Amino acid sequence: MSLLARTLFLCDWTSVASQNSISARNLTLTYDPDKNPVEVLRGIDLDVAxxxxxxxxxxxxxxxSSLMxxxxxxxxxxxxxxxxxxxDFTTMDEDGLAKARRGHIGIVLQAFHLLPTMTALENVATPMELAGDPDAASxxxxxxEAVGLGHRLxxxxxxxxGGEQQRVAIARAIAPGPELIFADEPTGNLxxxxxxxIIELLxxxxxxxxxxxxxxxHDVELAERCDRIVTIGDGLIAKDSKPKTKPGTKAA
Structure with missing residues (x-):
């Protein structure tokens, strides 16, 4: 790409990215690229408003899940x-990405990943305390309380x-007030x-x-609850569509 073309791309990219929570262009992920390369993501273009x-x-x-x-x-x-x-995640190392996530991105996983030696309150408060939030406990x-566990602190x-543990995980993801939440198969263990x-609560x-x-x-019924469905296949976007049912309606 010429310098002029690259400059024009970056100007357009900055404009688009500023309007979205996520903007990705030609995103790739390859494991073990030097010895036995495995292409997991093969050029993803995605904007999420x-x-x-x-x-x-x-x-x-x-x-x-690799894309997430x-x-x-x-x-x-x-x-x-x-x-x-x-x-801009493009040039960040692992430490930079960890700092970038803090307070901005909440993550809910299939496995609850709660610390067994901490109470529900401590599991939710501790990440915020480590980030220096003086109001972490409150x-x-x-x-x-918002997820219905005020009596389980x-x-x-x-x-x-299991359902209560996932509620704690949801509380931990949302309590810092992130702009963006990822939920990876949040009902897989329930x-x-x-x-x-849990989906209703989320x-x-x-x-x-x-x-x-x-x-x-991988649940089509759950996907139909969303505003938009992006189908991934073989490391590429296979389809980008609107749900057949009205977003927000309850699945049968």
Whole structure:
């Protein structure tokens, strides 16, 4: 690319990225590039508008969770341009990405990843305390109350059901007030009824906070709850579409 073309691209890129929670161009991810290269992401172009609810849909091995890891700063892209929550992830190292996530990005995973030696309150408050938030305890208490666990503040993970542990994980993700939330198969370890309740809670808290939400799933019914569905296949975007049902309506 010539210097002029690159300059024009960067000007257009900056304009687009400033209007979105996520802007990715030609995003790639290759594992073990020097010995046995495995291309996981093979050139992703994706914009996610601020406040949008997006589903990343695809079967296991399609690259959707790897894409989430890159977009959330848990993994460095091998190539391309990426701006997330107003920050340029393109040139950041792992420490830079960790700092960029702090307070701006909330993550909910299939495995709850709660610290077993900490209470629900401590699991939610501690990350904010480490980030230097003087109101960490009060924010954690308020968010746990918002997810229906005001009566479980002093309980340890082993004293909580799977659904309650995921509620704690949601509270931990949302309490700092992030602009962007990622949820990777958030109901994967839950029974159907509990999973339905967790999705209702996640969508409710997103609506109340106004955050952008990206849900990674293989569940078509869940994807239909979102504003937009991006289908991933073989490390590429196979389809970008609107749901067949009205966003926000409850799945049957």
């Amino acid at each position: 601020t406040g949008e609810v997006l589903a990343l849909l695809g079967p296991s091995g399609s690259g959707k 890891a890159v977009l959330s700063g848990l993994e460095r892209a091998s190539g391309g341009d990426l701006t997330v929550a107003g920050q 924010k954690a208490k308020a968010e746990l 002093d309980h340890y993970p082993t004293q909580l059901s 029974d159907i009824a509990t999973g339905h309740d 969508f409710q808290r997103r609506e109340e906070t106004g955050a952008t939400l990206v849900v990674i799933t």
